Each structure stands twice: as C-alpha cells, then as structure tokens.
Amino acid sequence: MSHESKSETQDPFHAHDHDHCAASVLRRAEEQARQEGVRLTPVRRRVLEILLESHRAMGAYEVLERLALEGFGKQPPVAYRALDFLVEQGLAHRVRRLNAYAACLSNQRDHTPAFLICRLCEQVAEADTPQMREALAALAAAHDLTIERSTVEILGICARCAKAEQAKAQDV
Amino acid sequence: MSHESKSETQDPFHAHDHDHCAASVLRRAEEQARQEGVRLTPVRRRVLEILLESHRAMGAYEVLERLALEGFGKQPPVAYRALDFLVEQGLAHRVRRLNAYAACLSNQRDHTPAFLICRLCEQVAEADTPQMREALAALAAAHDLTIERSTVEILGICARCAKAEQAKAQDV
DNA sequence: GTTATTTATGTTATATCGTAACGCGTCAAG
DNA sequence: CTTGACGCGTTACGATATAACATAAATAAC
Ligand SMILES: [Zn+2]
Ligand SMILES: [Zn+2]
Ligand SMILES: [Zn+2]
Ligand SMILES: [Zn+2]
Numbered sequence: 001m002s003h004e005s006k007s008e009t010q011d012p013f014h015a016h017d018h019d020h021c022a023a024s025v026l027r028r029a030e031e032q033a034r035q036e037g038v039r040l041t042p043v044r045r046r047v048l049e050i051l052l053e054s055h056r057a058m059g060a061y062e063v064l065e066r067l068a069l070e071g072f073g074k075q076p077p078v079a080y081r082a083l084d085f086l087v088e089q090g091l092a093h094r095v096r097r098l099n100a101y102a103a104c105l106s107n108q109r110d111h112t113p114a115f116l117i118c119r120l121c122e123q124v125a126e127a128d129t130p131q132m133r134e135a136l137a138a139l140a141a142a143h144d145l146t147i148e149r150s151t152v153e154i155l156g157i158c159a160r161c162a163k164a165e166q167a168k169a170q171d172v
Numbered sequence: 173m174s175h176e177s178k179s180e181t182q183d184p185f186h187a188h189d190h191d192h193c194a195a196s197v198l199r200r201a202e203e204q205a206r207q208e209g210v211r212l213t214p215v216r217r218r219v220l221e222i223l224l225e226s227h228r229a230m231g232a233y234e235v236l237e238r239l240a241l242e243g244f245g246k247q248p249p250v251a252y253r254a255l256d257f258l259v260e261q262g263l264a265h266r267v268r269r270l271n272a273y274a275a276c277l278s279n280q281r282d283h284t285p286a287f288l289i290c291r292l293c294e295q296v297a298e299a300d301t302p303q304m305r306e307a308l309a310a311l312a313a314a315h316d317l318t319i320e321r322s323t324v325e326i327l328g329i330c331a332r333c334a335k336a337e338q339a340k341a342q343d344v
Numbered sequence: 345g346t347t348a349t350t351t352a353t354g355t356t357a358t359a360t361c362g363t364a365a366c367g368c369g370t371c372a373a374g
Numbered sequence: 375c376t377t378g379a380c381g382c383g384t385t386a387c388g389a390t391a392t393a394a395c396a397t398a399a400a401t402a403a404c
Pocket of ligand 1: 012016017018019021022055
C-alpha cells in the first residue's frame with residue numbers, strides 16, 4: 001500500500017490518520033521553503049507544529065501563549081508575523097469568522113478553499129470543489145467584478161458533535 | 173411604469189436609482205417593525221439612513237462618529253447596539269472581511285447573500301443565487317456538517333474602478 | 345575572512361474592534 | 375402609581391492587530 005497521493009483532502013470531522021496530516025504538511029513546508037528560498041525558521045516551524053496539533057483553529061494570542069512558554073518572544077507581533085508567513089506560504093489559513101488560524105491541509109501552494117467550521121468543537125475542514133469555484137466565478141461575472149480573493153466559510157455542527165449532543169439530550 | 177417588484181437586487185456597481193434603494197429599504201424597515209412589534213427608534217433609524225447614504229460598508233466607529241455629531245451617544249455600544257439590531261432584523265449585513273456593516277438591499281427578511289466587495293471603492297453588492305446555495309449545501313453534505321450560517325465574500329475590483337485605474341495608467 | 349546588506353526576532357507602544365455591566369428614562373400593563 | 379420591559383447612555387475593559395524601532399542572525403559582496 002504505497003499510494004502516495006491518496007489524501008488530497010483530509011477530513012478532520014471523520015476518523016483519519018492525523019499523524020499523517022501533520023507529517024505531510026511539515027514535509028511540504030520544508031520542501032517548499034527550500035524551493036522558494038524562504039526560511040522556515042524555528043518560530044515559524046513551531047507555530048506550524050502547534051497549529052497541526054489538531055484541526056482546531058487557534059487565535060493569534062493563543063499561539064503566542066504557547067510560544068512564550070517555550071522561550072520565544074512574548075509580544076503579539078511574534079505570533080502575527082509567523083502566522084502571516086505561514087498564510088503567505090499557503091501553509092495556514094485565516095478563518096475570519098473565528099479570528100483564528102488553521103494549518104492548511106492541502107498540498108497545493110496557492111488555493112482558496114472553503115472552510116467548514118464546527119461551532120462546537122471548532123475544528124475546521126477545507127474543501128475546494130469545481131462547483132463552488134464556478135458559483136463564485138458566476139457571481140463575479142454577473143457583477144463585472146474582477147475577483148482577487150474570496151472567502152467561503154460554512155458554520156455548523158459536525159457529525160461527531162451532533163451525535164454527542166443527541167446522546168446528551170437523551171441522558172436528561 | 174409601475175412595476176413594483178422590479179428591483180429584487182440592485183447592483184451598486186452599475187448605474188442605478190439610489191434614492192430608490194434608500195427609500196425602499198426604509199419603507200421595508202418601517203413595515204417590518206410594525207409587523208414584528210419591534211421599535212425602529214431614532215438611533216436605529218438614523219444608523220440605517222447613514223448606511224444607506226451609499227453602498228459603501230462602514231465600520232462601527234465610523235457610524236458612531238456620525239451619531240455623536242448628531243447628538244446621540246458617543247460610546248461604542250450605542251453604535252454596536254443599533255447595528256446589531258439592524259443585522260438581526262435583516263436590514264443590514266456584517267461584512268467580515270472589512271469589519272464593517274452595509275445596509276441590506278433585498279426585500280427578504282432572512283437571507284444570507286454572498287457579498288461582492290470592491291477593494292478600491294469599498295462598495296458592497298449582495299447576490300443570492302441558487303447555484304451558490306447548491307454549492308454550499310453540497311459542501312456541507314459532503315462533510316456531514318449541519319449548516320447553520322455561511323459567509324461568502326468576494327473581494328475584487330468593480331468595473332467602474334477598473335476603468336478608472338486604466339485611465340490613470342494611460343495618463344502616466 | 346571581513347564588511348555590507350538583508351532578513352528575522354524581539355521589544356514598547358498604540359491602534360482598532362468589540363462587549364460587560366450598570367443607571368436612568370420612557371412607556372405600557374396591571 | 376407601581377412594576378416591569380426595553381432602550382439609551384455611561385464607564386470600564388477585553389480582544390484583536392499593527393506601527394515603529396532596536397538587536398541579532400543569515401546571506402551576500404568584497
Ligand atoms: Zn488531521
Ligand atoms: Zn464538532
Ligand atoms: Zn443604491
Ligand atoms: Zn470600485
């Protein structure tokens with residue numbers, strides 16, 4: 001079983017090999033840094049690792065706390081700069097609804113996925129479908145807008161949390 | 173010429189009768205307030221009017237300044253409360269990318285349109301197409317997410333601004 | 345190898361956005 | 375006339391984000 005390109009898009013909301021997620025993103029980060037001549041410095045790498053601990057989106061200040069504990073700088077720009085770097089490199093995404101950041105799970109350098117956010121566990125999945133791309137393009141075309149960036153975020157409750165809620169309701 | 177239901181969706185990026193925009197939204201606001209037993213108080217109404225001066229999204233503090241000048245309260249909650257009211261009533265929308273608010277241009281009470289935002293003139297158009305709704309539903313379904321809210325924002329350059337940019341470039 | 349240049353990290357300070365909590369005034373129900 | 379709900383105003387604070395500057399590390403030039 002050595003299908004390399006198996007997991008184009010992992011889905012955090014369902015069972016998956018998360019170590020694989022983390023490892024593959026880190027690997028991509030290193031390769032990409034080498035190729036593009038940018039530096040994956042200790043802070044930057046560490047921030048990516050922190051984001052990769054789970055698929056939960058983290059606020060900049062939450063990341064900063066972790067950095068401070070580990071001997072990095074204690075002031076906001078330290079976190080924001082590392083996060084900005086990761087976002088620029090397509091290694092992390094900003095989730096606007098949560099004012100938070102999540103590691104990117106795709107292997108593509110530049111992409112603008114839609115985010116699926118569970119309101120309860122705050123995990124974030126990304127999805128990039130032709131259907132959505134077409135819908136966006138159609139909207140832009142209809143209004144003569146030259147599209148530069150787009151944000152698609154879907155907030156709801158994931159299957160796991162929905163099940164948990166149901167169980168809780170029956171307990172009462 | 174008395175086609176009442178002509179303008180389901182005005183497009184701020186193109187020539188249109190803006191007085192009509194403003195008047196029709198205010199009319200809807202009044203009707204709706206009566207019907208739902210909520211109060212369109214002076215501050216609330218004034219905030220809606222301010223938003224309706226153009227299709228540009230305005231930050232809460234920008235609205236607040238205007239209110240202060242006109243003798244209303246000078247503190248943030250004054251603006252935020254009025255804006256929250258308008259958003260709840262579906263009379264205004266929050267544009268997350270801009271941390272700003274824009275008057276709603278639709279006649280529908282509850283809807284979640286996509287926003288088209290011009291980066292240069294900061295005007296905002298709304299659009300609600302079946303195609304986009306389906307794309308959102310498909311994404312949610314594919315990930316077993318029970319959808320509660322969604323955000324679709326497209327940032328770019330509107331036709332008018334694109335033209336202006338071109339002209340400027342040729343001048344040089 | 346030493347120097348110059350760029351890039352990254354850290355700091356202080358401040359800007360920007362948003363909310364909690366409380367008191368007062370208004371108005372309508374009882 | 376009291377009571378209770380609601381809206382508006384305040385003070386105070388919390389949360390998010392960036393500007394500006396000093397230092398240090400890495401890279402490039404000589
Ligand atoms: Zn994973
Ligand atoms: Zn969940
Ligand atoms: Zn208009
Ligand atoms: Zn424009």
